[in-house]
Amino acid sequence: MQSLDAELEDARRLAIDDLADAIESIGFECTRCGACCTGEAEDDHTATVFPDEVRDLEESDEYDGDYDWRDIARPMPYGLSENEAGDLEGETFEWALQTDDCGDCTFYEEDDSGTGACTAHGDRPLICQTYPFSVALSGTSQPMGEAVDEAGVVRAHECEGLGRDISRDDAEDLARALKERAVRELEEAIAVRDEYEPASPAPGEVVVHDSEGPKRIDGTPLEE
Known part of the structure; x- marks a missing residue:
């Protein structure tokens, strides 16, 4: 496996x-079905978001400062445990987009006809911009589940919009975002690796390790 x-x-x-x-x-065309923005059964929607993407959403003119870090992002749940009070505790790596009480992305809405829409579309994270595609390099995991189609290093994941015609301009825009995401994910992973030091969180405390170091659940550095 490559480094x-x-x-x-x-x-x-x-x-x-x-x-x-x-x-x-x-082939791909978004049908606005909402499947990539909603939770499934007992599993909440989980989409990785980079620290700077959280800040972009915090500072977005569209929300006029109405959203803070915890409105936008939550600790990635993997590795955390639930204490007797029902609160999560422990250490984890990276952030996921926040979810609502139904387990759907907090930025997802449906109109009266059931058509889905992203209320943060202009500032949506790279993982949202590139779904249902990912790039599989040597040793790369598949954060969006198993591939249902592939071409070269490009993997396509379950989505009803696959197989539809896509214009060359749209394919190139998607390709640029896909490359940027592949690079950013690896840069983030390397920075997390290089910055990581065990934090030994107190009972009832969650520590999130990202590329900028350990943070509390509100996004503030642990040492502050």
Whole structure:
């Protein structure tokens, strides 16, 4: 398996034209079904968001400062445990978009006809911009589940919009976002690896390790 550093170099060398060719060959058009924004059964929606993407949403003119860190992001649940009071505690890595009481993304809304919409569409994170596609380099995991189609290094994940015609311009836009996401995910992973030190959180406390160091659940650095 390649090191993260070698994989990052591979990601930086990805050619937009090749990625766009792969996306075109698979085909995609968003049907606004909302499946990628909603939870399933007892599993809440989980979409990774980078620290700077959280801040972009905090500072978005669209929300006029109405959202703070905890409105936008929650600790990635993996590795956390629930104490007797029902609160999560422990250490985890990275952030997920916040969810509502139904387990759906907090930015997802449906109109009266049931058509879904993202209320943060202009500032949506890279993982949302690129769904249902991911890039699989050597050793890369599949954070969006198993692939249902593939072309070269591009993987397509379950989505009813797959197989539909996509214009070259849209395929290239998607390809650019997909490359940026592949690079950013690896840069984030390397920074987390390099910054990580066990935090030994107190009972009832959650510590989130991201590329900027350990944080509390409100996004503030642990040392403050």
